[in-house]
Structure formats: structure tokens, C-alpha cells
Amino acid sequence: MIDTIIFDFGDIFINLDKQATISGLQKLGMKEWNSELDRLNLLFEVGEISHDDFLAGFQKQLPNASKEDILDAWNAVLADFPLYRLEFLQMLSGKYRLFLLSNTDSIHIETFENKTGISFYSDFYRCFEKVYFSFEIGKRKPDPDSFKYLINKHELSPKRTLFIDDKKENTDSAAALGFHVWNLQVGKEDVVDLFEKKIL
Structure with a gap:
């Protein structure tokens, strides 16, 4: 019997518009998302570089863009967070x-x-026993260590835990550790459909 649920955040609760960030960066001169931008993003997501170093790295790639322009484009990905999802979470x-x-x-x-x-x-945060962001814990999915970190911190039993994420590589990694998983299909499913999935 499942007694614990671990949720992803983006496209599970807050809607994301990834194309808005790509379009915003293209307007600032980015021809394509490249390996250096990918490296900066990954380092920033695990807290290995600072806010300033991250922006400086992007400015090297986009020399005509101000930090404010880059921040606007970077944050364009964050869309709305529907209230009904928060209410569903509060019930859970x-x-x-x-x-x-x-x-x-x-x-x-x-x-x-x-x-x-x-x-x-x-x-929103009050609904959770604990909130974990990759930049704070220095680990990111699908690295199994990110899941093991929660298992060890909270004595979780994977066989009694459901993990919900929109990225298949993340749910595959969790499933390999014994978690129940729901790889939510963005645009076709919503987290509030959870009970219809007959997982719990």
C-alpha cells in the first residue's frame, strides 16, 4: 500500500512554456541551444556555480544581451500555477x-x-513534509542518488512510495530503485487525475 508520494514541480504543478525561453534567447542572438549553455544550466541546477557566474556564462554566449534581458528570457519558461492543483495537493x-x-x-x-x-x-510548500530543489541538495534527477537522498533522509520504502514526473528518464530511474511511478503525459494528463490512474 502506497503511503508516500514524491512529486516533480515543473509541468506537474506549475505549467512550463519551454519554447518561450528558447524564443527569448533566440531574440537575444542565440542561434541554437549548445553544449556550453547546457553545461551552465546543469551546473547551476546542482548549485555548483553562482547566480552571477551563470549569467556571466550566458553573456559570453550572448554578448549583446544585458543581464536583465537574459533573466527575462530565462524566466519566460514559468507559466501559470492553477489553483485547482494546489487545492488537490492540500487534500492529498x-x-x-x-x-x-x-x-x-x-x-x-x-x-x-x-x-x-x-x-x-x-x-504550496506547507503541503509537503519536505521540499527538495536540486540546486540546494547538489543532486538532480535522473541520478539515482537524488532518490536515495530522500530514502535515507526520511526512511522511505520505495515499494510504498509513488513518484510522479513528466520525464521518462526520471521515472525509469525511480522505477529501477523499486518506486511505483507515474510518467505523466503533459497536455494529455493532469496531476489531479491521480485517482483515475488506479495507482493508489
Whole structure:
């Protein structure tokens, strides 16, 4: 019997518009997303480089763009967070142990908090026993260590835990450790459909 649920954040609760960031960066002179931008993103997501180093790295790639321009493009990915998803989560929080495990960076989290306001994001975070962001714990999915970190910290039993994520490589990694998983199909499914999936 499942008593614990670990959720991803982006495209599970907050909607993402990845194309908006790509389009924004292209307007600033990016021809294509390249290996250096990928490296900067990955390092920033595990907290290995600072906010300033991340922006400086992007400015090297986009010499005509200001830091403000880059931040605007970077944050364009963050769309809306429907209230009905928060209400669904609040209902679940009385019945299950809930955790958040997100690959994200400090800029996106600060922007999310500023956009939604303290009342909303506090209500959201309160639903979880603990919130884990990759930039804070230095590990990111699908690295098995990111899941083992939660298992060890909270004495979780994978066979009693459901992990929900929109990326198949992440749910595959969790499944290999014995978790129940739901690889949510963005645009076709919504986290509030959970009980219809007959997983719990």
C-alpha cells in the first residue's frame, strides 16, 4: 500500500512554456541551444556555480544581451500555477506523506515565489513534509542518488512510495530503485487525475 508520494514541480504543478525561453534567447542572438549553455544550466541546477557566474556564462554566449534581458528570457519558461492543483495537493496532504523533488535553479524558484506571492507559495510548500530543489541538495534527477537522498533522509520504502514526473528518464530511474511511478503525459494528463490512474 502506497503511503508516500514524491512529486516533480515543473509541468506537474506549475505549467512550463519551454519554447518561450528558447524564443527569448533566440531574440537575444542565440542561434541554437549548445553544449556550453547546457553545461551552465546543469551546473547551476546542482548549485555548483553562482547566480552571477551563470549569467556571466550566458553573456559570453550572448554578448549583446544585458543581464536583465537574459533573466527575462530565462524566466519566460514559468507559466501559470492553477489553483485547482494546489487545492488537490492540500487534500492529498492529509492522507499521504508528500515530498517535492525538482530539478531547478535559484533564479526560477525566486521568480516563482515573487510571481505567486508569499501566501500562495507558503500554502504550496506547507503541503509537503519536505521540499527538495536540486540546486540546494547538489543532486538532480535522473541520478539515482537524488532518490536515495530522500530514502535515507526520511526512511522511505520505495515499494510504498509513488513518484510522479513528466520525464521518462526520471521515472525509469525511480522505477529501477523499486518506486511505483507515474510518467505523466503533459497536455494529455493532469496531476489531479491521480485517482483515475488506479495507482493508489
